[in-house]
Amino acid sequence: xxxxxxxxxxxxxxxxxxxxxxxxxxxxxxxxxxxxxxxxxxxxxxxxxxxxxxxxxxxxxxxxxxxxxxxxxxxxxxxxxxxxxxxxxxxxxxxxxxxxxxxxxxxxxxxxxxxxxxxxxxxxxxxxxxxxxxxxxxxxxxxxxxxxxxxxxxxxxxxxxxxxxxxxxxxxxxxxxxxxxxxxxxxxxxxxxxxxxxxxxxxxxxxxxxxxxxxxxxxxxx
Numbered sequence: 001x002x003x004x005x006x007x008x009x010x011x012x013x014x015x016x017x018x019x020x021x022x023x024x025x026x027x028x029x030x031x032x033x034x035x036x037x038x039x040x041x042x043x044x045x046x047x048x049x050x051x052x053x054x055x056x057x058x059x060x061x062x063x064x065x066x067x068x069x070x071x072x073x074x075x076x077x078x079x080x081x082x083x084x085x086x087x088x089x090x091x092x093x094x095x096x097x098x099x100x101x102x103x104x105x106x107x108x109x110x111x112x113x114x115x116x117x118x119x120x121x122x123x124x125x126x127x128x129x130x131x132x133x134x135x136x137x138x139x140x141x142x143x144x145x146x147x148x149x150x151x152x153x154x155x156x157x158x159x160x161x162x163x164x165x166x167x168x169x170x171x172x173x174x175x176x177x178x179x180x181x182x183x184x185x186x187x188x189x190x191x192x193x194x195x196x197x198x199x200x201x202x203x204x205x206x207x208x209x210x211x212x213x214x215x216x217x218x219x220x221x222x
């Protein structure tokens with residue numbers, strides 16, 4: 001898509017008035033009344049696929065892949081993003097193979113993780129009992145959702161995290177699609193990680209549809 005990432009403003013019910021958006025059907029697809037189910041081509045990203053593999057997802061092939069990455073030098077000892085993950089996979093494909101994903105992959109001094117260049121994925125589900133701390137579970141369709149499997153089989157969600165239904169407190173039903181063209185999205189979430197000031201780090205923001213290119217997803221960043 002020609003415009004898969006851009007700036008948005010004036011969107012109220014996601015919790016942010018403005019910011020950056022990455023949308024797998026192009027930024028124009030986030031507008032209510034537009035078609036949010038467009039197909040796109042296959043993509044390859046080792047880190048998104050590795051994250052799906054780590055949690056035992058039933059499908060790991062990617063479509064409509066978008067990647068933004070850059071180096072930066074922090075001036076404080078923590079790096080933080082606020083974000084909302086939205087999808088047209090909600091609510092009809094909860095606990096299915098259509099497990100759209102994104103990740104914030106951070107690498108640099110003092111970081112040792114399972115992803116490229118020792119990166120860690122900062123996009124993790126908060127602990128419902130202590131939202132200032134985080135689980136080891138990534139934010140994907142089958143971890144934060146309405147808490148109800150769409151086809152009556154919860155196994156694809158159970159296998160990723162048996163506590164997945166507790167994470168529905170982080171889900172917002174947007175069936176009316178009043179301000180964005182997604183019937184469901186997360187509440188505003190925080191991705192945070194401790195870093196060393198004045199050292200150079202690398203961040204990769206990546207999002208993709210999983211298993212097919214239909215029913216697209218987006219991530220909004222403040």
